[in-house]
Amino acid sequence: MAxxxxxxxxxxxxxSTVSYVLSxxxxxxxxxxxxxxxxxxxxxxxxHAGARxxxxxxxxxxxxxxxxxxxxxVPVIMQFATAxxxxxxxxxxxxxxxxxxxxxxxxxRVAHSTMVDALIVMDVERDDVRIQALRRxxxxxxxxxxxxxxxxxxxxxxxxxxxxxEALRHLAWHGHRKVALVGPSPAVYKRxxxxxxxxxTGFTIGSAELGLETMTHPCEPxxxxxxxxxxxxxxxxxxxxxxxVHNEEALRMVLEELQASGRxxxxxxxxxxxxxxxxxxxxxxxxxxxDIPAHDVGGLAVATAMKLLDGRPTExxxxxxxxxxxxxxxxxxxxxxx
Amino acid sequence: MAxxxxxxxxxxxxxSTVSYVLSxxxxxxxxxxxxxxxxxxxxxxxxHAGARxxxxxxxxxxxxxxxxxxxxxVPVIMQFATAxxxxxxxxxxxxxxxxxxxxxxxxxRVAHSTMVDALIVMDVERDDVRIQALRRxxxxxxxxxxxxxxxxxxxxxxxxxxxxxEALRHLAWHGHRKVALVGPSPAVYKRxxxxxxxxxTGFTIGSAELGLETMTHPCEPxxxxxxxxxxxxxxxxxxxxxxxVHNEEALRMVLEELQASGRxxxxxxxxxxxxxxxxxxxxxxxxxxxDIPAHDVGGLAVATAMKLLDGRPTExxxxxxxxxxxxxxxxxxxxxxx
DNA sequence: CCGCTTCGTCGAAGCGCTTCGACGGCCTCC
DNA sequence: GGAGGCCGTCGAAGCGCTTCGACGAAGCGG
Numbered sequence: 001m002a003x004x005x006x007x008x009x010x011x012x013x014x015x016s017t018v019s020y021v022l023s024x025x026x027x028x029x030x031x032x033x034x035x036x037x038x039x040x041x042x043x044x045x046x047x048h049a050g051a052r053x054x055x056x057x058x059x060x061x062x063x064x065x066x067x068x069x070x071x072x073x074v075p076v077i078m079q080f081a082t083a084x085x086x087x088x089x090x091x092x093x094x095x096x097x098x099x100x101x102x103x104x105x106x107x108x109r110v111a112h113s114t115m116v117d118a119l120i121v122m123d124v125e126r127d128d129v130r131i132q133a134l135r136r137x138x139x140x141x142x143x144x145x146x147x148x149x150x151x152x153x154x155x156x157x158x159x160x161x162x163x164x165x166e167a168l169r170h171l172a173w174h175g176h177r178k179v180a181l182v183g184p185s186p187a188v189y190k191r192x193x194x195x196x197x198x199x200x201t202g203f204t205i206g207s208a209e210l211g212l213e214t215m216t217h218p219c220e221p222x223x224x225x226x227x228x229x230x231x232x233x234x235x236x237x238x239x240x241x242x243x244x245v246h247n248e249e250a251l252r253m254v255l256e257e258l259q260a261s262g263r264x265x266x267x268x269x270x271x272x273x274x275x276x277x278x279x280x281x282x283x284x285x286x287x288x289x290x291d292i293p294a295h296d297v298g299g300l301a302v303a304t305a306m307k308l309l310d311g312r313p314t315e316x317x318x319x320x321x322x323x324x325x326x327x328x329x330x331x332x333x334x335x336x337x338x
Numbered sequence: 339m340a341x342x343x344x345x346x347x348x349x350x351x352x353x354s355t356v357s358y359v360l361s362x363x364x365x366x367x368x369x370x371x372x373x374x375x376x377x378x379x380x381x382x383x384x385x386h387a388g389a390r391x392x393x394x395x396x397x398x399x400x401x402x403x404x405x406x407x408x409x410x411x412v413p414v415i416m417q418f419a420t421a422x423x424x425x426x427x428x429x430x431x432x433x434x435x436x437x438x439x440x441x442x443x444x445x446x447r448v449a450h451s452t453m454v455d456a457l458i459v460m461d462v463e464r465d466d467v468r469i470q471a472l473r474r475x476x477x478x479x480x481x482x483x484x485x486x487x488x489x490x491x492x493x494x495x496x497x498x499x500x501x502x503x504e505a506l507r508h509l510a511w512h513g514h515r516k517v518a519l520v521g522p523s524p525a526v527y528k529r530x531x532x533x534x535x536x537x538x539t540g541f542t543i544g545s546a547e548l549g550l551e552t553m554t555h556p557c558e559p560x561x562x563x564x565x566x567x568x569x570x571x572x573x574x575x576x577x578x579x580x581x582x583v584h585n586e587e588a589l590r591m592v593l594e595e596l597q598a599s600g601r602x603x604x605x606x607x608x609x610x611x612x613x614x615x616x617x618x619x620x621x622x623x624x625x626x627x628x629d630i631p632a633h634d635v636g637g638l639a640v641a642t643a644m645k646l647l648d649g650r651p652t653e654x655x656x657x658x659x660x661x662x663x664x665x666x667x668x669x670x671x672x673x674x675x676x
Numbered sequence: 677c678c679g680c681t682t683c684g685t686c687g688a689a690g691c692g693c694t695t696c697g698a699c700g701g702c703c704t705c706c
Numbered sequence: 707g708g709a710g711g712c713c714g715t716c717g718a719a720g721c722g723c724t725t726c727g728a729c730g731a732a733g734c735g736g
Contacts, residue, residue: 001450003691015692015693016693016694016696018693023695025695026713028714032715046451049391049397050387050691050692050693051691051693054388056695057721068424078416082437085435094448096432096435097433102427112339113385114386282560342724353722354687354725354726366684385722388723390723392693392722393724394724394725395691395724688726691722691724694721695718695720696718697717701712701713703711704709706707706709
């Protein structure tokens with residue numbers, strides 16, 4: 001492997017000049033720069049990451065903590081992860097993958113041993129123990145999600161409260177008065193995953209503001225769970241004309257069960273999904289949906305981390321406004337006798 | 339941050355002694371070791387990863403290249419990835435996440451800049467350009483998959499040929515004579531993803547050996563694709579009594595379409611799935627399946643990488659034998675007139 | 677009791693890079 | 707036309723760790 005000294009010799013300059021060509025931290029004449037760059041290309045020089053980290057105390061690596069439990073929606077997690085990786089690359093950073101189950105220890109390990117410049121943490125819970133740990137690190141961190149007390153840590157996420165309100169507004173505008181929320185599985189609520197709670201809050205508030213008759217129901221994402229959920233909804237909110245589904249796994253089954261019970265979407269019942277765009281489009285019929293913009297959130301998380309590293313000012317909490325796209329699963333309610 | 343010098347001073351020894359306590363490369367008296375360890379604990383010392391990498395030319399980081407395209411089965415990819423991460427941790431390594439779309443450049447970047455000790459590459463295609471690149475690197479690599487010409491690179495994977503044979507053997511043993519393969523989507527074949535081809539090969543050979551009447555059909559994983567696929571199968575292989583499904587996305591829909599067409603599983607038609615265990619168990623009825631042991635394969639990939647790093651001998655290609663577990667979706671064929 | 681090995685520890689030399697201060701040479705401005 | 711600046715480059719000092727050779731002390735056999 002060529003070193004910076006080899007390059008310097010080949011270009012007839014000093015190592016520090018090569019370094020300055022690379023970093024651009026001092027002016028270098030066009031001539032010299034070209035000679036150096038030619039030497040770099042010819043020797044196939046790549047700076048040694050460890051040496052660089054040692055000398056500059058910058059690693060150009062971000063830690064990304066992902067949950068590995070399977071009761072969260074895996075494809076969505078993966079969308080966030082890939083968004084973070086691609087965004088990091090555009091900022092000339094790489095990504096070190098940590099799993100949530102290493103907990104606090106994993107964060108401290110990579111931070112204390114200076115393996116990463118900053119941390120991005122997904123799937124934070126209401127009062128996640130990891131948050132105090134993050135506060136103590138010298139590296140900045142960005143959460144994807146919104147804990148109870150985010151003081152001192154920057155958070156980015158979709159504004160799930162607004163998302164719920166948006167879904168209800170759309171349905172109300174179509175004339176719906178009786179709307180049910182098919183939520184995530186009970187396990188998700190139990191864990192204190194705040195996006196579920198925030199959506200619920202938004203749903204409740206929106207419902208009150210719009211004067212709707214609503215109910216909410218968690219839903220286990222298997223055939224039985226979906227059936228039970230829909231049955232409960234029919235029992236507790238007879239004449240329901242619209243569903244908001246905040247549960248990717250259950251989505252397809254909800255549609256199938258509605259069909260099985262003889263109800264047509266959207267003629268007999270409207271459905272608004274809360275899910276990534278491609279999920280909404282890959283259903284038997286294209287669903288009206290509030291997008292979960294994993295790509296944007298991931299990109300924003302990385303951009304925010306970069307800001308922090310540069311010492312630029314940053315909003316402590318940044319919630320992206322939801323976008324609802326009307327597709328084929330919503331329509332005005334059927335006019336019924338009664 | 340405390341350095342090794344701080345620890346040395348606190349323990350009243352030289353820095354090199356601390357280093358030897360940490361690495362165990364030279365004998366250290368129990369007394370000294372304890373004093374050093376106490377100092378380490380007290381100061382919360384973590385060796386600086388960059389400095390360590392620079393001095394030892396070992397980073398204790400593995401690169402993992404995952405596909406980010408969505409036409410592969412995301413949850414399965416994620417299973418591999420988490421398996422690799424957890425296994426790496428047990429070997430005291432971390433994982434740097436690269437995406438396949440950075441291609442050859444990404445591999446070279448992390449290798450040349452000495453960010454990683456070894457590379458693990460998923461989703462290799464028949465004659466993947468990345469393979470030549472890997473051969474040129476000074477770091478060893480392990481492929482999850484099996485390219486055309488694996489010479490010089492170690493590969494691990496499930497033995498998909500044997501898996502197909504195993505599925506057929508099970509069905510033949512039950513007395514089935516007409517069996518169809520519902521394969522991955524055409525895109526997967528087109529890409530030259532070898533596991534699909536290997537399964538197909540095994541299916542064809544097994545079919546001949548067992549004297550079965552079979553056919554194979556790729557399947558687009560949406561409602562229409564599944565319908566078309568099943569219709570083709572019924573047309574081309576009338577009286578088919580069993581299906582082998584090698585397509586996680588389509589699996590649930592296949593079952594539903596069979597039911598919709600009035601066929602009961604396994605009374606009227608048997609189904610063997612090729613998928614991870616948990617997928618087989620989370621279907622409306624527990625499916626007889628050949629497991630895709632993502633966890634084992636990921637773990638093996640890491641273990642193999644460690645072997646290579648230690649200079650221990652390694653089999654060039656290691657294909658894990660498949661395991662078929664009989665559950666509720668297979669039974670002898672119905673006795674019909676004719 | 678002497679010389680040889682083994683054990684436990686130290687000191688110093690790097691690993692490859694960044695960065696700070698220094699220093700010529702050139703331009704500019706009065 | 708000389709003082710003052712800026713531009714472009716160099717040299718050297720580290721960053722924090724590992725590792726090699728060296729060296730006393732202790733243990734052993736003859």
